[in-house]
Amino acid sequence: MKNGRVAVVGVGLHPFGRFPDKAVEDLGREAALEALRDAGLSYKDVEAGFLGRVTQLGIGVGQRVFGELGLTGIPVTNVELACASSSRAVMHAADLIRSGAVEVAMVIGVEKMERGMLQPGGERSYQALLGLTILPGAYAMMARRHMHLYGTKPEHFAKVSVKSHKNAVHNPYAQYRTELTLEEVLNSRMIADPITLYQCCPTSDGASAVVLASERRARQLSNQPVYLTAWAGGTPIFDPDEPGLSEGPTALLARKVYQAASISPQDVGVCQVHDAFSPGEIFTIEELGFVKPGEGGPFVWEGGTEITGRLPVNTDGGLLSRGHPMGATGGAMITEIVRQLRGQAGPRQVADPKVGLVQNAGIGGVNVLAFQV
Amino acid sequence: MKNGRVAVVGVGLHPFGRFPDKAVEDLGREAALEALRDAGLSYKDVEAGFLGRVTQLGIGVGQRVFGELGLTGIPVTNVELACASSSRAVMHAADLIRSGAVEVAMVIGVEKMERGMLQPGGERSYQALLGLTILPGAYAMMARRHMHLYGTKPEHFAKVSVKSHKNAVHNPYAQYRTELTLEEVLNSRMIADPITLYQCCPTSDGASAVVLASERRARQLSNQPVYLTAWAGGTPIFDPDEPGLSEGPTALLARKVYQAASISPQDVGVCQVHDAFSPGEIFTIEELGFVKPGEGGPFVWEGGTEITGRLPVNTDGGLLSRGHPMGATGGAMITEIVRQLRGQAGPRQVADPKVGLVQNAGIGGVNVLAFQV
Numbered sequence: 001m002k003n004g005r006v007a008v009v010g011v012g013l014h015p016f017g018r019f020p021d022k023a024v025e026d027l028g029r030e031a032a033l034e035a036l037r038d039a040g041l042s043y044k045d046v047e048a049g050f051l052g053r054v055t056q057l058g059i060g061v062g063q064r065v066f067g068e069l070g071l072t073g074i075p076v077t078n079v080e081l082a083c084a085s086s087s088r089a090v091m092h093a094a095d096l097i098r099s100g101a102v103e104v105a106m107v108i109g110v111e112k113m114e115r116g117m118l119q120p121g122g123e124r125s126y127q128a129l130l131g132l133t134i135l136p137g138a139y140a141m142m143a144r145r146h147m148h149l150y151g152t153k154p155e156h157f158a159k160v161s162v163k164s165h166k167n168a169v170h171n172p173y174a175q176y177r178t179e180l181t182l183e184e185v186l187n188s189r190m191i192a193d194p195i196t197l198y199q200c201c202p203t204s205d206g207a208s209a210v211v212l213a214s215e216r217r218a219r220q221l222s223n224q225p226v227y228l229t230a231w232a233g234g235t236p237i238f239d240p241d242e243p244g245l246s247e248g249p250t251a252l253l254a255r256k257v258y259q260a261a262s263i264s265p266q267d268v269g270v271c272q273v274h275d276a277f278s279p280g281e282i283f284t285i286e287e288l289g290f291v292k293p294g295e296g297g298p299f300v301w302e303g304g305t306e307i308t309g310r311l312p313v314n315t316d317g318g319l320l321s322r323g324h325p326m327g328a329t330g331g332a333m334i335t336e337i338v339r340q341l342r343g344q345a346g347p348r349q350v351a352d353p354k355v356g357l358v359q360n361a362g363i364g365g366v367n368v369l370a371f372q373v
Numbered sequence: 374m375k376n377g378r379v380a381v382v383g384v385g386l387h388p389f390g391r392f393p394d395k396a397v398e399d400l401g402r403e404a405a406l407e408a409l410r411d412a413g414l415s416y417k418d419v420e421a422g423f424l425g426r427v428t429q430l431g432i433g434v435g436q437r438v439f440g441e442l443g444l445t446g447i448p449v450t451n452v453e454l455a456c457a458s459s460s461r462a463v464m465h466a467a468d469l470i471r472s473g474a475v476e477v478a479m480v481i482g483v484e485k486m487e488r489g490m491l492q493p494g495g496e497r498s499y500q501a502l503l504g505l506t507i508l509p510g511a512y513a514m515m516a517r518r519h520m521h522l523y524g525t526k527p528e529h530f531a532k533v534s535v536k537s538h539k540n541a542v543h544n545p546y547a548q549y550r551t552e553l554t555l556e557e558v559l560n561s562r563m564i565a566d567p568i569t570l571y572q573c574c575p576t577s578d579g580a581s582a583v584v585l586a587s588e589r590r591a592r593q594l595s596n597q598p599v600y601l602t603a604w605a606g607g608t609p610i611f612d613p614d615e616p617g618l619s620e621g622p623t624a625l626l627a628r629k630v631y632q633a634a635s636i637s638p639q640d641v642g643v644c645q646v647h648d649a650f651s652p653g654e655i656f657t658i659e660e661l662g663f664v665k666p667g668e669g670g671p672f673v674w675e676g677g678t679e680i681t682g683r684l685p686v687n688t689d690g691g692l693l694s695r696g697h698p699m700g701a702t703g704g705a706m707i708t709e710i711v712r713q714l715r716g717q718a719g720p721r722q723v724a725d726p727k728v729g730l731v732q733n734a735g736i737g738g739v740n741v742l743a744f745q746v
Contacts, residue, residue: 054432059455063608063737073622075606075738077461080451082432088450092465099472233448235436249446364436365448 006094007218007225008371009104010039010211011335016175016323019112019205024056027207028065028110031328035106035209040221043069046211047102049076050093052086052109053327054362065108080327082362083276084233085109086208087330091231091367093212103217109332110207111325136200139277140192146279147194150294154194156301158185160278161199161320163306168317170347173332175204175323199278204323208331224373226338226356230260231369250287250359253368257357258289261370265289269353270340271311272333274361275318281305284359285313288368312350315340330360330367341373379467380591380598381744382477383412383584384708389548389696392485392578397429400580401438401483404701408479408582413594416442419584420475422449423466425459425482426700427735438481453700455735456649457606458482459581460703464604464740466585476590482581482705484698509573512650513565519652520567523667527567529674531558533651534572534693536679541690543721546705548577548696572651577696581704597746599711599729603633604742623660623732626741630730631662634743638662642726643713644684645706647734648691654678657732658686661741685723688713703733703740714746 012034014027028051036043051062062076079089086109093105146152162182168174180198188197218225234249258264265288273284282296290311291299299305305313316322316336319329337356339345356371385407387400401424409416424435435449452462459482466478519525535555541547553571561570591598607622631637638661646657655669663684664672672678678686689695689709692702710729712718729744 059427059453060735060737066608071608071610073607073610073625075461075740076454076608077465077606077738078453080432080453081449088448092450092468095465095472095474096468098474099468101468101471233450234446235439235444235449237444237446252446362433364433365450367448 005215006097006228007213007215008210008228008334008338009213009218009221009223009225010035010041011338012038012209013173013332013335014207015173016204016206016325016332024061024110024112025065025068027112027205028108029068031207031209032069032106032108035211038223039211040223041104041211044072045104046106047074048093048096048105049074050089050105050107051076051078052089052107052330053078053111054080054082054085055111055113055326061110065110081365083274083324083326084330084360084362084365084367085327087333087358087360087367087369088233088365090210090212090330090334090369091233094228094231097212097214103214105212107210107331108207109328109330111327112205113203113325136192136195136277139279140195142283143194143279146283150297152282152297154186155182156282156297157194157199157278158182158196159300160275160281161185163300164275164314164318165321167307167315167348168321171316171322174317174321175202176321195277195279199320201276201319201324204325206323206325206328208328208335210331210334224342226341227372229370229372230257231367232256233365233367235365250284250361250366250368253366254288257368257370261372263355263370267355268311268357269355270315270337270350271313271357272318272336273313273359275314275320276324278320281313281318285311288357288359307348307350315345315348315350333358333360334369337371341371378588379470379601380586380588381583381601381707381711382586382591382594382596382598383408383414384711385411385582386546386705386708387580388546389577389579389698389705397434397483397485398438398441400485400578401481402441404580404582405442405479405481408584411596412584413596414477414584417445418477419479420447421466421469421478422447423462423478423480424449424451425462425480425703426451426484427453427455427458428484428486428699434483438483454738456647456697456699457703457733457735457738457740458700460706460731460733460740460742461606461738463583463585463703463707464606464742467601467604470585470587476587478585480583480704482701482703484700485578486576486698509565509568509650512652513568515656516567516652519656523670525655525670527559528555529655529670530567530572530651531555531569532673533648533654534558536673537648537687537691538694540680540688540721541694543719544689544695547690547694548575549694568650568652572693574649574692574697577698579696579698579701581701581708583704583707597715599714600745602743602745603630604740605629606738606740608738623657623734623739623741626739627661630741630743634745636728636743640728641684641730642728643688643710643723644686644730645709646686646732648687648693649697651693654686654691658684661730661732680721680723688718688721688723703731706731706733707742710744714744
């Protein structure tokens with residue numbers, strides 16, 4: 001894969017939170033300018049653009065956001081894959097570079113959210129007709145199944161949130177930077193048993209940007225390139241004989257990515273997973289092969305996913321406390337992995353990671369991406 | 374580009390028109406099944422999916438449409454580029470194949486439209502604030518400019534619609550299959566001078582599907598492959614010194630495509646262009662280099678773009694009479710080019726074309742694609 005290597009050369013974020021006075025164009029522009037500065041590139045170096053967004057569904061959102069950076073005439077494609085939109089957009093940008101069509105591409109992810117907006121949609125939403133109208137319900141059912149099968153405890157799930165909030169204190173871009181105790185998490189309002197309020201990601205505004213380049217171009221830049229060495233996406237397949245314990249085909253995709261990148265789970269030094277609700281971290285570290293099925297709860301409980309643990313997970317606070325502006329989330333996960341692999345994560349820096357993994361899940365799709373220095 | 378050749382191996386449509394009793398899932402499934410039959414493939418052969426749509430903006434439309442075909446777990450990405458969504462999706466599918474990641478990919482384009490839905494959007498729509506709220510107005514201003522610069526006449530624009538309606542009579546998938554006289558077109562209700570009602574594309578429902586494959590895979594199939602030999606996309610750049618006479622950077626993209634495919638405009642035997650309003654055909658054949666600037670009107674008037682003319686354009690009726698379900702349009706253009714290049718266009722067949730060109734324009738983006746047998 002020597003000629004085909006794709007590098008991430010710049011990453012940037014607009015802080016996550018609530019920004020009622022800013023337009024998505026502002027959020028996207030600020031993240032993009034940070035990523036371009038990080039890369040040491042100017043916008044005219046970018047040959048193709050992708051925008052990930054979910055609720056900003058007017059026509060041509062990407063055209064307006066990229067238009068804030070200049071009118072260079074590059075193609076801009078708007079991509080939607082629910083909460084996994086911008087990581088999927090990064091995959092397509094990487095495909096484009098690997099195909100040889102361009103040397104530099106940029107992905108911007110943006111979102112300004114409103115409360116209560118996420119309902120399963122469509123003219124044939126069997127799930128909604130059957131009463132499964134919100135996502136915490138789906139996560140809670142999977143959590144209950146995990147508890148039944150493996151003896152996982154509500155405290156295990158709550159610990160995920162305690163750990164992630166602790167990490168977010170050290171992330172200036174995070175929406176919530178306040179530590180929570182286990183009692184505070186467990187005693188917050190019940191949303192869908194066993195998931196309490198502080199185990200749910202917030203409603204967020206924010207933006208992320210990722211600049212990708214060919215290996216040749218990356219070597220001309222001053223920053224240490226971080227290589228995107230393998231990526232795979234897929235759609236959940238519901239097996240009626242064994243109801244899934246996560247949102248999707250993470251285990252299958254992870255095996256593909258490990259093989260393509262010639263790595264094993266033991267090589268991964270830092271990981272970002274889709275913790276829209278706290279059980280997500282436990283399901284996902286099992287599916288990614290870091291621990292055996294059923295061992296996720298105790299592993300988290302014993303600190304295995306803390307920054308100082310065997311497998312640091314969601315070092316930036318994750319969706320739970322960094323925030324989850326849907327279209328921006330994948331790019332934010334990648335931003336954190338890149339900063340960790342470069343050793344730029346400051347007080348939340350993991351000790352010398354060489355391989356980073358991103359798992360980003362949305363309604364209808366999951367992406368797994370491996371990064372290496 | 375020998376290893377990198379990408380083939381279109383299957384095309385399919387759901388008829389364009391008004392289908393209030395069908396869901397987008399029905400429209401998309403029917404088009405997809407026709408394309409798979411055409412390719413001699415089954416859905417389990419498809420390794421990646423893309424969905425182009427504009428107004429069907431709920432989360433995961435592509436997941437629902439592809440879900441109608443089976444649950445194979447392939448990644449499905451939703452793409453939006455206004456009226457050029459599905460041709461852009463075809464480009465990304467082709468990039469994916471050229472990168473070596475997959476051998477077979479499918480693009481489905483769908484749309485169910487409502488009247489009066491197209492308004493320039495966004496929190497900063499300067500155009501809307503200035504009163505340019507609908508697209509016929511923009512086309513009319515460009516048409517007026519063309520008349521002023523070159524002496525183009527309203528009859529020239531009207532002739533485009535007469536020709537396209539004549540072609541659509543022979544297209545069983547077309548929304549309008551009735552011939553119109555020049556007088557009927559000119560005397561229909563004025564929408565934005567010089568554009569009358571019968572020079573505007575209709576509000577449409579419909580779907581298209583395109584199956585793409587690597588050259589290696591294409592050679593194993595029984596159908597004659599049609600190669601997608603070059604493709605380029607871009608974003609309009611408004612030059613205040615010379616207001617554009619089309620929706621975008623068509624001329625620049627065409628030059629890129631001709632060079633990449635080692636062809637010239639003289640090689641093109643059949644062409645599909647974005648005639649959302651009748652002046653579009655005249656602007657575009659000039660920008661694509663088939664005639665000099667200002668010669669488009671007389672060329673159309675003298676029959677140059679008829680099926681028997683020097684450069685047959687919109688042989689299936691174009692947006693004006695085949696219809697324009699936005700997300701499906703690019704795939705429909707490609708479908709017609711593929712059928713023409715294979716000699717399968719029946720009573721609207723052009724005499725032995727070897728090269729076909731598609732120009733698909735949307736708010737915020739233009740795509741030009743070259744096809745060859």
